[in-house]
Amino acid sequence: MSNPGGGAPQKTPSITLNSGAKIPQLGLGVWQATNDETERAVGFALGEAGYRHIDTAAAYGNEEGVGRGLAASGVPREDVFLTTKLWNADQGYESAFSAFDASLDKLAVDYVDLYLIHWPLQDRDRLLRTWEALEEIAASGRARSIGVCNFEPHHLRLLADRGGTMPAVDQVELHPHLAQHEIRSTAAELGVAVESWSPLGGTSNAGWGEHSKPNTLLTDPCIGAIASRHGKSPAQVLIRWHLQNGLIVIPKSAHPERIAQNIDVFDFDLTDIDLAEIGTLNDGVRVGLHPDEMNLAAPD
Ligand SMILES: NC(=O)c1ccc[n+]([C@@H]2O[C@H](COP(=O)([O-])OP(=O)(O)OC[C@H]3O[C@@H](n4cnc5c(N)ncnc54)[C@H](OP(=O)(O)O)[C@@H]3O)[C@@H](O)[C@H]2O)c1
Numbered sequence: 001m002s003n004p005g006g007g008a009p010q011k012t013p014s015i016t017l018n019s020g021a022k023i024p025q026l027g028l029g030v031w032q033a034t035n036d037e038t039e040r041a042v043g044f045a046l047g048e049a050g051y052r053h054i055d056t057a058a059a060y061g062n063e064e065g066v067g068r069g070l071a072a073s074g075v076p077r078e079d080v081f082l083t084t085k086l087w088n089a090d091q092g093y094e095s096a097f098s099a100f101d102a103s104l105d106k107l108a109v110d111y112v113d114l115y116l117i118h119w120p121l122q123d124r125d126r127l128l129r130t131w132e133a134l135e136e137i138a139a140s141g142r143a144r145s146i147g148v149c150n151f152e153p154h155h156l157r158l159l160a161d162r163g164g165t166m167p168a169v170d171q172v173e174l175h176p177h178l179a180q181h182e183i184r185s186t187a188a189e190l191g192v193a194v195e196s197w198s199p200l201g202g203t204s205n206a207g208w209g210e211h212s213k214p215n216t217l218l219t220d221p222c223i224g225a226i227a228s229r230h231g232k233s234p235a236q237v238l239i240r241w242h243l244q245n246g247l248i249v250i251p252k253s254a255h256p257e258r259i260a261q262n263i264d265v266f267d268f269d270l271t272d273i274d275l276a277e278i279g280t281l282n283d284g285v286r287v288g289l290h291p292d293e294m295n296l297a298a299p300d
Pocket of ligand 1: 197218
């Protein structure tokens with residue numbers, strides 16, 4: 001990939017999805033950033049820090065900021081892997097097409113690299129009609145790959161049993177406290193790549209409303225000790241844990257120094273001992289909501 005923005009050389013490895021597309025294994029998440037913050041973060045990440053993968057969603061309300069940041073970065077569209085998501089209020093066959101068109105307009109692009117269902121609906125018929133629309137959007141070439149978020153193994157098996165296109169990606173809450181081994185093994189069996197959200201342990205703010213929990217990973221003594229051994233930060237250790245586990249990872253930051261730090265992770269490796277120590281943190285504690293317990297923003 002070229003790097004006309006003049007930033008750090010692109011060293012991020014890629015994973016080949018079941019669609020044949022290649023996704024950079026590390027990208028920038030932009031949840032809870034305003035349009036202006038997102039424009040600055042995306043412009044810096046692409047233009048100066050060497051990122052080539054951005055993760056947004058219609059529900060984040062900042063697709064316009066992503067589009068402006070992409071344009072300002074000077075990086076060619078074809079060099080950037082761009083993901084957005086369909087919000088639950090727009091689930092359904094016809095509504096999915098309209099929502100997709102609205103996202104392309106806001107992003108000011110004529111295709112996305114990955115279009116995801118943001119959250120599974122408990123209404124299985126409607127969920128399957130949404131997926132049918134995404135299959136048609138993919139066939140039109142306007143989404144190079146399609147996928148899902150927050151799908152449990154039973155949701156993935158629902159699509160496998162139906163036949164047709166399998167999701168290229170399942171983006172789920174995943175970090176050392178929630179290692180999601182069952183989702184990872186089902187996804188591996190079905191050829192679905194797994195992408196980690198809240199990879200640093202989440203945002204420590206009101207993102208989940210009354211359910212919000214403090215981030216305990218960035219201040220965890222085990223992560224801190226490993227970071228000291230490597231002369232790296234806790235965030236860098238956490239990002240390496242995702243990379244070395246073969247996961248796609250999309251840490252969010254709105255601050256240039258952290259955006260740069262979070263991609264400066266290709267000059268060290270966690271040892272087997274480090275990985276085993278981090279493995280002991282898997283206590284199942286979530287930052288967000290369990291997909292089977294929350295029918296988020298389901299349409300009437
Ligand atoms: N599909 C879904 O349902 C879903 C749900 C949640 C998230 N996501 C996606 O996943 C992305 C990442 O998850 P997330 O935003 O929940 O949480 P995260 O990436 O685990 O953590 C982000 C938090 O860590 C801070 N941070 C970032 N880099 C840091 C560093 N080097 N040192 C110290 N603090 C640092 C950020 O603060 P500053 O911004 O102030 O630097 C922010 O508060 C989202 O942005 C979104 O794209 C998807």
